[in-house]
Amino acid sequence: MSADLTARAGLFRALSHPARLSLLRLVWTREASGDELARLMNLAPATISHHLAQLTEAGLILTRQDGHHRLHRAHTAALNLILADVVRGATPAPTPDDPYRDRVLRAFLKGGRLTTLPAQRKKKDVILHELVTLFEHGRHYPEAEVNAILGDVYADVSTLRREMIGLGVLNRERGVYWRPEADADPSSPGDAG
Known part of the structure; x- marks a missing residue:
């Protein structure tokens, strides 16, 4: 399987869990820390970290350090891809790695x-x-x-x-x-x- 197909499949894998979709919705318009996201979603911080790592690996979340906190936000440019283009390969999947x-x-x-x-x-x-x-x-x-x-x-x-x-x-x-x-x-x- 080509690297491009693997990257595109990874994009779909990252979006395949309801918790990850909820996380993206929460950080679509504003940044939030992992602790805040854990409180909002009523999930353990470790669970949130796991889902954030999956989204980051797929290039769908951007993270920055702010003092002692890591703030996460949706990578809207990567998420504005057109589904048909991703499937056809007309638009490359995000490549964060x-x-x-x-x-x-x-x-x-x-x-x-x-x-x-x-x-x-x-x-x-x-x-x-x-x-x-x-x-x-x-x-x-x-x-x-x-x-x-x-x-x-x-x-x-x-x-x-x-x-x-x-x-x-x-x-x-x-x-x-x-x-x-x-x-x-x-x-x-x-x-x-």
Whole structure:
């Protein structure tokens, strides 16, 4: 079986348990710690950890350290895949287990903040692809909101915006930003600028 088929099957395995679907629903719009999720779902923390690990392995949950707590949120970009495309293989399943990507993220993201923007293009692209997951597909953001989201990660938001637009992972027109869809959305207001 190819690695791509294995990754796609893993996506379905991760979604096949009712508790994991409930967890995703709880962290869809806001972050939550494992303890909070255990209380909300009335499950043991160890059970929640097990389910979170399954979702993280499939690339459906993003986790960041905040002081003594690990906060979890849905990886909405990975969850916005179209089922038919996943089955056909037109859209790759999330691949969270890329060792190079993991090393770059560990080296440059500490406690949910970007320590510095890498100078090397390949590393910078890994960071930018990770940061764009902070934005939902199909949603348009005013520049002030983009600045607030990116400002939580890195002080130089104008450089991040410019780099993300240059890479093509974020579009902009007249102070409005959006993530480009895999196939162009005719309702998006024009090209990147």
